[in-house]
Amino acid sequence: MKLKIVSFGILTLLAGASSCKKESDFLNVLPTSILTNEQAFSDPNQVLSILANLYNRQLDFSTVRSWESMADFSETFPSQSNAPQEIVRRNEWGYNFWSTWDYTYIRELNIFLQRCEAATKLSDGDKKRFLAEGRFLRANYFFEMVKRMGGVPLILEPMLYDFKGDPTYLQHPRAKESDIYDFVIAEAEAIKMDLPADVNNKSRASRGAALAMECRAALYAGSIAKYGSNTPQVALAGGEVGIPAAMANGYFTKSLAAAQQIIDGSAGAYGLYNKKPDLSENFASIFYDKGTNPETIFIEDFKLKSGKVHGFTQVNQPRYGAEEEEGGRLNPSLNLVQSFEKLDNTFAPLPVKDGGGAPVFYNTQVDIFAGRDARLGGTVMLPGTSFKGRTVDIWAGYQLADGGIVSGDERGQQKTLPGGAGPVQVVGFDGPINGKEHTAQTGFYLRKYLDPAAGSGSRGTGSEVPFVRYRYAEVLLNAAEAAFELGQSGVAAGYMNQVRARAGLVTPLTGAQITLARIMHERRAELSFEGHILFDQKRWRNAHVVWDGVAMTEADLLANIGAANKRNTQPFGLWSYKLHNPGNPNHGKWLFKIVKSPLVTGTNRFRMGNYYSFIDDNIRSNNPKILKQPNQD
Amino acid sequence: MKLLNYLIVTLLTVLAASGCKKDNYDPPSAMLSGRLQYQGAEIHLEYNQVPYQVYQFGFGKTGSVSNTSFEQDGSYSLLLFNGEYKLIVPNGQGPFLWKKTAAGNPDTITVRMNGSQALNLEVTPYYMIRNAQLSVAAGKVNGVFNIEKIITDANARDIERVNLYINKSAFVSGAGNYNIASAGKTGAEITDPANVALSATIPVLVPAQSYVYARIGLKVSGVEDMIFSPVVKLSL
Known part of the structure; x- marks a missing residue:
């Protein structure tokens, strides 16, 4: 024991003796692995890499990174077993769906702006652009928040805690919903001249992106103001939720003005993508053509072999002959498919039966879809069409003369037909087979965003097709809607006809034909699976009407197509069969049946409390100034 | 060293024994x-x-x-x-x-x-459904009831619709999986609130059962939740 004490004493002495350097020399050593603020903001490439992190953290509602995010709202049937099936099993959306409250991101954006402002070694041009980009991202996230949460605390400075035990000075109440929209609009106006007006600058903020954000935000605010009267209970007394009706026209005017700046070319040479003669192929190309694409304005870009790729094609490619043993998860519903107009601008169900109730026979599977909006074929992979040179094999079986059906429960199963010599294939390799994941359980696959490049469907390679956040056609539709709401129906028709002509609907609509229902339909046809449907229905205060929780029958499905209040609570499918009746003139031809999968047991029910997503109780505990959303328990 | 081991064991035992009391509450009763x-x-x-x-x-x-x-x-x-x-x-x-x-x-x-x-x-309540009589006849559920308007002051609201819902289980309402058939009338179609009749056809029950549940619901316009009459079990 004594020896230990002695040796410890010696050690202490030694340590004391050797540390007799000046304190400043000893402690002030710069770390070699951390950059100071000054260093980080001294070089434009360095700043860009900080910005890249902030760009990567943007929040999207529906994105190619996650197919499930596109599957909801009865626009598709999710063709994967287990968890995703919940989408068609549940009877309502929880109040916390679509919530976001990422003040960490806002704080880091604020810090970025503060440090960039203070930087001394950046050139003025660089600095301006970086600041404008930071402000764009901040405004864009506040826009994303206000869409989902209504008015939120508008924090524009990085806040610091003083560690004195009383954090109440850091607690801010929710701003008015209109204040947040005003902020987004004002920011876009303030930064637009600092951003490049360059059509090829798509994944970083550009003047076009700022204006597109402004015109969408103003349109949202305007319609919330105008249609808020449909749901008077969706409001808070302080304006945190709900916008006064008197403000509607001001917002619509701003929206139209912002859209017109893009349309008149002052933000760059944007235009509709019109490069391919086949209109459906042309529409699909908007999303995968990465050459000089005049349509896309602001995208999340991906790049092969860079580490940033996605597997959207891999999980949604037609299953038969796919590059992986999977695919086909998003199966668009018949509800969506039948909503595409006929070329004479009218709505009609697909002709499955004739007036007497007898099936209509078709020579090929695609015939039933002929004479419709070309966006149908560009959005949905129809049976009988092809992808990567292979025809999708979607058919449900053989219809026999006696009313019986021969089908299988394995992909491409073989059976012997009555009177047949040997087994033949009786169901498509792509299904549809109820409950068989990755087959086309509604009879359709998705086409939008699918990448035709070789290897895009394999796990190792992935796809570099971008996710489009803002594009020119939406700007045109925003302009049309704003003009319509301002009473300028003729102007509205002009913008809408441009978009429609690109889809092959060349008979122009007149101003008198433009109604809100028309505009709603046009946005669904053009922008489905692009993350608009929820926010559009919310701002029109129409979500509780179309998703009212009442189960649908086939008669419901076929009635009122194209109407604003058209119920859309359960996804239906359309299955094709080959007639097997040797000697009958229709032998070997196709007939179709409308089906609702037995797996669809729930309905979409949008409650008043869903209009603005739940603010977590912990958030409200930490900051009692945060008011609760209306109509939630 | 052995002493230390004993000490640790003893300490742990004491801790374990006293811990159970400390952090467990009785459940709410x-x-x-x-x-x-x-x-x-x-x-x-x-x-x-x-x-x-x-x-x-x-x-x-x-x-x-x-x-x-x-x-x-x-x-x-x-x-x-x-x-x-x-x-x-x-x-x-x-x-x-x-x-x-x-x-x-x-x-x-x-x-x-x-x-x-x-x-x-x-x-x-805005309205009350009074004297709801539900009966089965010829493959249909018939409901007769009267409606009493309770709130008549400035807060008064109109009837949006009334519905008769039928379900196989005792959960009966307008939600998708809580009814197998329904019949409805809009507020404008109700001519005499003192005597409203609704009739809904009972669909084929799969698997078959010898009874259904039914009740009447009333939707007040501008109010999300419906008010209902009591659930009635009806033998077929």
Whole structure:
């Protein structure tokens, strides 16, 4: 024991003796692995890499990174077993769906702006652009928040805690919903001249992106103001939720003005993508053509072999002959498919039966879809069409003369037909087979965003097709809607006809034909699976009407197509069969049946409390100034 | 060294023995239960759609201690610790008006729990469905009832529609999986509120069963939740 004490004493002495350097020399050593603020903001490439992190953290509602995010709202049937099936099993959306409250991101954006402002070694041009980009991202996230949460605390400075035990000075109440929209609009106006007006600058903020954000935000605010009267209970007394009706026209005017700046070319040479003669192929190309694409304005870009790729094609490619043993998860519903107009601008169900109730026979599977909006074929992979040179094999079986059906429960199963010599294939390799994941359980696959490049469907390679956040056609539709709401129906028709002509609907609509229902339909046809449907229905205060929780029958499905209040609570499918009746003139031809999968047991029910997503109780505990959303328990 | 081992073992034993007392509470045992009523009449609701909230103050966090809703017969029950609670139905919930403060916020009911207690909640519905008679005849469920308008002052609201719902299970409402058939009338189609009749065809029941459940619901325009008559089991 004594020896230990002695040796410890010696050690202490030694340590004391050797540390007799000046304190400043000893402690002030710069770390070699951390950059100071000054260093980080001294070089434009360095700043860009900080910005890249902030760009990567943007929040999207529906994105190619996650197919499930596109599957909801009865626009598709999710063709994967287990968890995703919940989408068609549940009877309502929880109040916390679509919530976001990422003040960490806002704080880091604020810090970025503060440090960039203070930087001394950046050139003025660089600095301006970086600041404008930071402000764009901040405004864009506040826009994303206000869409989902209504008015939120508008924090524009990085806040610091003083560690004195009383954090109440850091607690801010929710701003008015209109204040947040005003902020987004004002920011876009303030930064637009600092951003490049360059059509090829798509994944970083550009003047076009700022204006597109402004015109969408103003349109949202305007319609919330105008249609808020449909749901008077969706409001808070302080304006945190709900916008006064008197403000509607001001917002619509701003929206139209912002859209017109893009349309008149002052933000760059944007235009509709019109490069391919086949209109459906042309529409699909908007999303995968990465050459000089005049349509896309602001995208999340991906790049092969860079580490940033996605597997959207891999999980949604037609299953038969796919590059992986999977695919086909998003199966668009018949509800969506039948909503595409006929070329004479009218709505009609697909002709499955004739007036007497007898099936209509078709020579090929695609015939039933002929004479419709070309966006149908560009959005949905129809049976009988092809992808990567292979025809999708979607058919449900053989219809026999006696009313019986021969089908299988394995992909491409073989059976012997009555009177047949040997087994033949009786169901498509792509299904549809109820409950068989990755087959086309509604009879359709998705086409939008699918990448035709070789290897895009394999796990190792992935796809570099971008996710489009803002594009020119939406700007045109925003302009049309704003003009319509301002009473300028003729102007509205002009913008809408441009978009429609690109889809092959060349008979122009007149101003008198433009109604809100028309505009709603046009946005669904053009922008489905692009993350608009929820926010559009919310701002029109129409979500509780179309998703009212009442189960649908086939008669419901076929009635009122194209109407604003058209119920859309359960996804239906359309299955094709080959007639097997040797000697009958229709032998070997196709007939179709409308089906609702037995797996669809729930309905979409949008409650008043869903209009603005739940603010977590912990958030409200930490900051009692945060008011609760209306109509939630 | 051995001594140290013994010491550690002893210490651990003591800790383990005393730990069980320290951090385990008895479960809540005081039952608060009751139902919604208007002048003694029951108010029936859709299952799991009308929430009520119970608050207890003084524990640091804000927010309701329970996130539950009324049963479809308008009853509720909660297990609580003894203490003082406040109970409300939030604004805009339920086909009725809850007492309000002068500022327009829902007025709270103070509940002092000291053992179990029953507490019925008096509310003012917009309408009451009275004398609902449901019967089966020729493959149909027929319902006859009258409607009494309760709120007639400035808060009065119109009837949006009335529905007769049929289901195979005892959960009956307009929600997708809570009815197998329904019949409805809009408010404008109701000519005599004192005598309203609805009739819905019973669809084929798969698997077959010899009974169905049915009830009448009334939707007040601008109010999300419907008010219902009691669920009736009907033999076929």
